[in-house]
Amino acid sequence: MTAETLKKTGSAGWMGLFRNQIFIPIAALLVLVIFNLIADPSFFQISYSLNSNGDPVLSGYLITILDNASELAILAIGMTLVTAASGGQDISVGATIAIAGSVVLRVLCGDNPRPDEMQASILTAFLVCCVVSMLFGAFNGALVAFLNIQPMIATLILYTAGRSIAAWINNNRLPIISDPSFGYFGTFLPGVPIPTPIFIALICMVIIALTLKFTTLGLYTQAVGINPNSAKLNGINPQMIKFITYVIMGLCVAVAGFIKVTRFSTINYSVVALDIEMDAILAVALGGNALSGGRFSMASSILGAYVIQFLTTTLFKFNVSSSALPAYKAVVVIALVVLSAPAVRAKMGKLWRSLQASKLKKEAA
Amino acid sequence: MMKKVALNRRTGRLSQMTDTNLLLTITIVVFFAMYLAAMLFIGRGFLRVQTFLNILNENAALIILSCGMSLVMITGGIDISVGKLTALVCMSAAVNLDYNGGSILTSILIALGIGLAFGIVQGYLVAYLDIQPFIVTLGGMFFAKGMTTIVNATQFNVQNEAFVALKNTRIYLPVGSVNRLGKFVPAYVEIGVVVAIVTVIVLFILLRWTKLGRSLYAVGGNSQSANMLGINVRRTKFIAHLLCGLLAGIGGYVYFLHVGSGAPSHASGAEMNAIASSIIGGTMLTGGVGNIIGTFFGVLSLSTIKNIVALLGLDDAWWTNITVAAMICIFLVVQSAVLLRKKDRN
Numbered sequence: 138m139t140a141e142t143l144k145k146t147g148s149a150g151w152m153g154l155f156r157n158q159i160f161i162p163i164a165a166l167l168v169l170v171i172f173n174l175i176a177d178p179s180f181f182q183i184s185y186s187l188n189s190n191g192d193p194v195l196s197g198y199l200i201t202i203l204d205n206a207s208e209l210a211i212l213a214i215g216m217t218l219v220t221a222a223s224g225g226q227d228i229s230v231g232a233t234i235a236i237a238g239s240v241v242l243r244v245l246c247g248d249n250p251r252p253d254e255m256q257a258s259i260l261t262a263f264l265v266c267c268v269v270s271m272l273f274g275a276f277n278g279a280l281v282a283f284l285n286i287q288p289m290i291a292t293l294i295l296y297t298a299g300r301s302i303a304a305w306i307n308n309n310r311l312p313i314i315s316d317p318s319f320g321y322f323g324t325f326l327p328g329v330p331i332p333t334p335i336f337i338a339l340i341c342m343v344i345i346a347l348t349l350k351f352t353t354l355g356l357y358t359q360a361v362g363i364n365p366n367s368a369k370l371n372g373i374n375p376q377m378i379k380f381i382t383y384v385i386m387g388l389c390v391a392v393a394g395f396i397k398v399t400r401f402s403t404i405n406y407s408v409v410a411l412d413i414e415m416d417a418i419l420a421v422a423l424g425g426n427a428l429s430g431g432r433f434s435m436a437s438s439i440l441g442a443y444v445i446q447f448l449t450t451t452l453f454k455f456n457v458s459s460s461a462l463p464a465y466k467a468v469v470v471i472a473l474v475v476l477s478a479p480a481v482r483a484k485m486g487k488l489w490r491s492l493q494a495s496k497l498k499k500e501a502a
Numbered sequence: 503m504m505k506k507v508a509l510n511r512r513t514g515r516l517s518q519m520t521d522t523n524l525l526l527t528i529t530i531v532v533f534f535a536m537y538l539a540a541m542l543f544i545g546r547g548f549l550r551v552q553t554f555l556n557i558l559n560e561n562a563a564l565i566i567l568s569c570g571m572s573l574v575m576i577t578g579g580i581d582i583s584v585g586k587l588t589a590l591v592c593m594s595a596a597v598n599l600d601y602n603g604g605s606i607l608t609s610i611l612i613a614l615g616i617g618l619a620f621g622i623v624q625g626y627l628v629a630y631l632d633i634q635p636f637i638v639t640l641g642g643m644f645f646a647k648g649m650t651t652i653v654n655a656t657q658f659n660v661q662n663e664a665f666v667a668l669k670n671t672r673i674y675l676p677v678g679s680v681n682r683l684g685k686f687v688p689a690y691v692e693i694g695v696v697v698a699i700v701t702v703i704v705l706f707i708l709l710r711w712t713k714l715g716r717s718l719y720a721v722g723g724n725s726q727s728a729n730m731l732g733i734n735v736r737r738t739k740f741i742a743h744l745l746c747g748l749l750a751g752i753g754g755y756v757y758f759l760h761v762g763s764g765a766p767s768h769a770s771g772a773e774m775n776a777i778a779s780s781i782i783g784g785t786m787l788t789g790g791v792g793n794i795i796g797t798f799f800g801v802l803s804l805s806t807i808k809n810i811v812a813l814l815g816l817d818d819a820w821w822t823n824i825t826v827a828a829m830i831c832i833f834l835v836v837q838s839a840v841l842l843r844k845k846d847r848n
C-alpha cells in the first residue's frame with residue numbers, strides 16, 4: 138500500500154514516513170517527549186545509586202517507563218499476532234496472567250502459603266506456567282479457529298472465569314515467597330543496575346523478530362487475516378494458523394505473568410494486571426494496525442506499548458491521582474486515534490496538497 | 503425477509519428458520535428448561551413468584567444496558583463503555599441530589615444528558631470518522647471511569663427524601679405467595695422493572711416494524727449491499743450508538759434507583775455482562791443477527807444460573823464466575839454447532 142501511494146503522490150521520502158504505519162507511535166512519542174522537555178526537563182534525569190541491598194541501581198522516570206512497560210510490550214507481541222490472524226482481540230489476557238502467576242506460586246509453594254524454602258526450582262515453575270498458559274491459549278484458539286466463534290466472545294469465557302480459576306488454584310490463599318532469588322526476575326539482578334524485566338522484554342522481542350524473519354509465520358498470519366479463503370486456496374491451513382497465534386499469545390501471557398508475580402513475590406487475584414488487556418489492545422491500535430486483521434507491524438505495536446506507559450508515567454509525574462488517570466488517558470488516546478483516522482488523514486492530506494498547489498501557483502506567477 | 507419468516511411459520515422446520523429466530527428459540531427453551539429444573543430439583547425459593555421478580559428487580563438496569571448493546575451489536579459494532587458510564591451516571595446524579603440541591607427531575611436530566619453526550623460523541627467517531635468501535639468505546643470507558651472519581655472519589659448513600667421515597671416505591675402485583683403465618687404477601691416489582699419492560703417492548707417494535715430497525719439489520723448483515731439499497735449506513739450506525747448511549751443513561755438511572763448510592767465501583771463488569779447476555783440471547787458480534795426478546799431472556803438466564811449456584815450452597819466466591827463462564831461456553835458451542843450444521847445442509 139505504501140509503495141502504491143508513494144508512486145501516486147511521487148513525493149519525497151519523509152512523506153513516505155508520514156504514510157508509514159510506524160509514524161503514528163513515533164509521532165505520539167515525540168509529542169510526549171517534547172511536552173516533557175518543555176514542562177520539566179528533569180523528567181529525563183537518570184541517577185545512579187545503591188539500593189538497600191548495596192547493589193548499584195539506575196533510577197529515573199525513563200527507567201521506570203522501560204521497566205513497567207515490559208509486560209505490556211510482551212503482551213502486545215501476542216496481541217498483534219492474534220489480531221492479525223483472527224481479526225479480533227483476546228480480552229482474557231489480564232485474567233490468564235492471574236492464572237499464570239497463581240500457577241508459578243502454586244508450584245513453588247506447594248500446599249504451604251508461607252514456605253521457608255521453595256519447593257521446586259524457578260525454572261520448573263516457569264515451564265509449568267508456560268505449559269498451563271499455552272493450554273488456556275489453546276482453549277481460546279480452539280474456540281476461535283475450529284468453532285468459528287468471534288475472538289472477543291470466545292475469550293470472554295476466560296475473562297469471566299480466569300480470576301476465579303486463579304484463586305481456586307491456590308485455594309484462595311495468597312502465598313508469599315521470601316526467597317530473594319525469586320525477586321531477581323521482577324526487580325534487579327545483583328550487580329546489574331538495569332531492571333531485569335527490561336532484559337526479559339528485549340529477549341522476547343529478539344525472539345519474535347527472528348521468528349518473523351526466518352519463518353513464514355508473519356506471512357501466513359497476514360495472508361489468513363486478509364482473506365482466509367484465498368489463504369486456504371494457496372495451501373495454508375487458516376484454522377491452524379489462528380490456533381497457533383493463540384498458543385503464542387498464551388506463551389506471552391506466561392512470561393508477562395511470571396514478571397508480574399516476581400515483582401512483588403506474591404499475587405492478588407482480583408487486581409493483578411487488571412485492565413491490561415485494554416492497554417494491550419490499545420498498543421496494537423496505536424501502532425496503526427487494523428483491529429479487523431490482516432497486515433501488521435510488530436515494531437509499531439511494541440512502540441505503542443511504550444507510548445502508553447510513557448503517557449501513564451507522565452501523568453503520574455504531574456500528580457494525577459491513579460483513579461482519575463483514565464480520564465486524561467482517554468482524552469489523549471481519542472485525540473491520537475482521531476488524528477490517525479483514515480478520514481481525518483485524507484482530509485489533512487488534501488489540505489496539504491492544496492497548500493502545496495497554491496505555493497506552486499504563487500511561484501509560477 | 504418477511505416472506506421467509508412467513509414461510510417458516512407455515513412449515514415450522516428448524517432448517518428453514520432465520521438465524522435470528524433459531525437462536526432466539528434456543529435461548530427461550532434453555533431458560534424455561536433451566537427454571538423448571540430449578541423449581542423441580544431445588545424447589546424452595548424458586549417456587550415463589552417473588553424470587554422471579556427479584557431477578558427482574560436486580561437486573562432491570564442490566565436489561566436496559568443489554569438492549570442498547572444488542573442494538574450496537576446488530577449493526578456489527580460494540581460498546582464497552584456502558585458499565586463505567588452507569589457508574590458515572592450514578593455518581594453524577596447522586597452528587598446532584600445531595601450536594602447541589604437538585605431534584606429528581608434535574609438528576610434524571612443529568613443522567614439522560616450524560617448518556618446522550620457519550621452516544622453522540624462515540625457515534626460520530628465510529629460512524630463518520632470510521633474509527634473502530636472497540637477503540638472509541640474503550641476511550642469512552644476510560645474517560646467515564648476517570649470522570650467518576652473526578653466528580654466524587656468516595657462512595658456515599660443519597661439522603662434526598664424525595665429520591666429515597668421514589669427508590670422505595672414498590673408496585674404490588676395481584677399475585678403473591680402465602681407466608682409461614684398463613685398471611686398473603688403480594689409480590690412486588692420496582693419502578694426500574696417497568697422502565698426495563700417498556701424499553702424492551704419499544705425496542706422490539708422498533709427493530710421489527712420500523713424502517714430504522716430493518717436498516718440496523720441490513721447495515722450489520724452487509725454494509726455494502728445496505729449502501730446499494732440506499733440506506734444511509736453512516737447515519738444508521740450513528741443512531742445505533744446514540745441509542746446505546748441514551749439507554750446507558752436510562753439504565754444508569756435505573757441502577758441508581760436500585761442501589762441508591764454513588765460509587766466508582768458501581769456496575770463494574772456490567773459491559774461484559776451485557777455482552778454475555780446479548781450473546782446468550784442470540785445476538786452475534788459479526789452483526790445482522792439478534793433479537794431484543796432474546797437479549798431479555800439472556801439476562802434472565804444469566805441471573806437465574808447465578809441464583810441457582812448461590813442456592814446450591816456453592817458459596818465459595820469462584821463458583822459463580824466459573825459457572826457463568828461455563829454457561830457462556832456451552833451456549834457458544836451450541837450456537838456455532840447449530841449454525842455450522844445449517845450451513846452444511848444448505
